[in-house]
Amino acid sequence: MSYEDLENRINQRNVFLRYNVELEGPAIKPEEDEDVVDILPNDEPFKSIALTILHENRDDAINIVKKSLDEGVSPIDIINEGLMKGMDAVSVLYTKGIYFLPDLMLAGDAMMESVKECEAVLGHKSETKATVVSFVAEGDPHDIGKNLILMFLRAGGYEAIDLGRDVPAADIVEAVKEYNPIFITGTALMTTTMTAFPKVVEALQKAGLEVPAIGCGGGAVRKDFVESFPMSVYGVEAYHTPKLADAILKDKKDWKDLRKEYVDIVDEFVPEYS
Ligand code: B12
Incomplete structure (x- = not known):
C-alpha cells in the first residue's frame, strides 16, 4: 500500500478527537471566561492591574502599580479594586480546573510584590498606638x-x-x-x-x-x-x-x-x- 493510500484510510477527524483538538475548540483568554468577566473591574487603572495578576505577570503588575501610585491613585484602592479582583479571578479559574497550582503561586507572587509597592507609599507611622x-x-x-x-x-x-x-x-x-x-x-x-x-x-x-x-x-x-x-x-x-x-x-x-x-x-x- 502506498503512503497516499494509507493516509486516505486514516479518518482524520478521529485523530483530532483522539488528541482532543477538535473537542477543545478555539482557545479562550482567561479574561473571557464568563465568571471572570463578572469579577474584573471596568475602570482603569484597576482593570489593567487586575489583568496583570490574572496573567501572572509580576513585572507588568509592579510597573503599572508604581505608575498608578505616581499618578496619585490611592494604594488602598489599588489593592482592593485592582489586585484583589485579579486574585479573585485567579481563584475562580483554579476552582474551575482551568488554572493549576503553579498559576496560583505566580499570581500570588505578583500580588504580594505589588502590595509591597503600595506598602512603601502607605508607610509606617513612627509612633505606634498599640x-x-x-x-x-x-x-x-x-x-x-x-x-x-x-x-x-x-x-x-x-x-x-x-x-x-x-x-x-x-x-x-x-x-x-x-x-x-x-x-x-x-x-x-x-x-x-x-x-x-x-x-x-x-x-x-x-x-x-x-x-x-x-x-x-x-x-x-x-x-x-x-x-x-x-x-x-x-x-x-x-x-x-x-x-x-x-x-x-x-x-x-x-x-x-x-x-x-x-x-x-x-x-x-x-x-x-x-
Ligand atoms: C493563592 C492560593 C494558594 C497559594 C498560596 C500563596 C500564599 N503565599 O498565600 C499556594 C499555591 C501556595 C496554595 C497552596 C495550596 N492550596 Co491554595 N489557594 C490559593 C487561592 C487561589 C487564593 C487564596 C488567597 O490568597 N486569597 C486572597 C486573600 C487576600 O484572601 P484571604 O486570605 O481569605 O483574606 C481576605 C479575607 O478573608 C480577610 N481576612 C482574612 N483573615 C482575616 C482576619 C481578620 C481579623 C479580618 C478582619 C479579615 C481577614 O482579608 C482578606 C480580604 O481583605 C485559594 C482559592 C480561594 N478561593 O480562596 C486557594 C485555596 C485556599 N487553596 C486550597 C488548597 C486545597 C491548597 C493546597 C492544599 C493545594 C494542594 N493540593 O496542594 C495547597 C496547600 C499545601 C499545603 N502546604 O498545605 C483550597 C482550600 C480548600 C479548603 N476549603 O479547604 C482553595 C480554597 C482552592 C480550592 N477551591 O480548592 N494556594
Missing part, C-alpha cells in the same frame, strides 16, 4: 490575607507582630505573654485548618490569658463557626482590622461588642453582618 499580633492557622500556608492585614495595621499606626504561617497555638500563647497585644488576628484558608482557632482560645484560657478579641477570618471561615467559641470575632476584610483595633483601644470594646457593632465600627454595609 500592639497587634497576626498569624496564619497551624497547618495553613496561605499568607496573602495575613500580609495585607499587617500592612493595613502598620499604615493605621499599630505595631503589627508577624508570627508567620502554620503557627501552633503554643507560639500564640508565648506571643501574648511577650507583647501583651490589644488584638490578635488569625487567618485560615482551609476547612482543615480553621479548627485551629478554638484551639488557640483554649490554649490562652488554659494559660490564664485573655485578650479583648481575636479576629478570625480567611476564605474557609464562616461567621457562625467563629461565633461558636468565645473571645473571637469574625473578620471580613483585611482593611477592617485597624478599625476594629481602634474600637478596642479608644472605646474599650471587647469581642462581644465587636460582634454586635461590627457594621458601625467599620462604617460600611457588610453582608455577612446584615
